[in-house]
Amino acid sequence: MLNINHLKFGYKPKKTLFENVNLHLSAGHIYGLLGKNGAGKSSLLRMMCGLLFPKEGTIEAMGFMPMQRKPSFLQQVYFVPEEVELPHLQIKQFVKVNGAFYPAFNVEQFTLLLTEFEVNIDSHIKDLSYGQQKKVVIAFAIATNARLLLLDEPTNGLDIPSKAQLRKVLAGHINEDSCIIISTHQIRDLDSLIDSIIILDNGEIILNESTDRITEKLAFKVLNQETAAPILYAEPSLAGQLTVLENVNNEASKLDIELLFNAATVNKPELLRIFNN
Numbered sequence: 001m002l003n004i005n006h007l008k009f010g011y012k013p014k015k016t017l018f019e020n021v022n023l024h025l026s027a028g029h030i031y032g033l034l035g036k037n038g039a040g041k042s043s044l045l046r047m048m049c050g051l052l053f054p055k056e057g058t059i060e061a062m063g064f065m066p067m068q069r070k071p072s073f074l075q076q077v078y079f080v081p082e083e084v085e086l087p088h089l090q091i092k093q094f095v096k097v098n099g100a101f102y103p104a105f106n107v108e109q110f111t112l113l114l115t116e117f118e119v120n121i122d123s124h125i126k127d128l129s130y131g132q133q134k135k136v137v138i139a140f141a142i143a144t145n146a147r148l149l150l151l152d153e154p155t156n157g158l159d160i161p162s163k164a165q166l167r168k169v170l171a172g173h174i175n176e177d178s179c180i181i182i183s184t185h186q187i188r189d190l191d192s193l194i195d196s197i198i199i200l201d202n203g204e205i206i207l208n209e210s211t212d213r214i215t216e217k218l219a220f221k222v223l224n225q226e227t228a229a230p231i232l233y234a235e236p237s238l239a240g241q242l243t244v245l246e247n248v249n250n251e252a253s254k255l256d257i258e259l260l261f262n263a264a265t266v267n268k269p270e271l272l273r274i275f276n277n
């Protein structure tokens, strides 16, 4: 679905953001793209849809080179930026003008999604709050039925019920032919949805694994006593030490994505050893 090979990129000639990024993503999955502030998540999403161009290396998505921005590619990809900006139009006008660019756009689906998000389709965009405008863009993005959906911090600005709605609609949208990539810091908003995790750190991808493989290789535990198992990362909590351990005993545990992220960035060599074994 999406293949990135030896990607090099930077905004300034002497400052490289990505040195040698390699990433292979398959259809049928919802990926969570994680990284610290400034790690380059938004830049990477923009490159995947052809809004930014690699300095070196290649990006191939659905058989296209995004940087060529061919209409037949752009019809199948939709990027929702973190900060949405909509024209001052009626929602219906906005949909009429923009839906025409997407052959698989489904007006009934858009109307239904807006109803689920409790936004009146007869509204004028300028009369909507920021969160409501974000819902219009997300509903539009889903209704394009784009095979590749790129969402940058989609839950920012959404109220609590809408986050649950978003999880529901995204879970219903994914199929074996499409792929969703979500960049987020609000991982608890979406952790039940994401089935694969990508971690971007210091210009490289340090993890790209399914949640199943992560819990096969790592155990997430609250410990109140010492353990012989190798600890990758621990942090104190009122309940005890929240720990990430190498899962040497094949124990079942529930993935804690925040802990995983901290373990990955604090103890990268161990993480790489465990997953490359």
Ligand SMILES: Nc1ncnc2c1ncn2[C@@H]1O[C@H](COP(=O)(O)OP(=O)(O)OP(=O)(O)O)[C@@H](O)[C@H]1O
Pocket (backbone or CB within 6 Å): 011, 012, 017, 035, 036, 037, 038, 039, 040, 041, 042, 043, 044
């Ligand atoms: N248009 C630009 N011109 C120059 N530098 C930029 C531009 N956009 C982003 N950068 C820089 O590139 C780096 C990566 O930015 P990017 O927005 O991709 O990171 P991010 O991981 O999405 O960050 P955050 O989590 O804070 O949203 C940052 O150092 C940022 O300052």
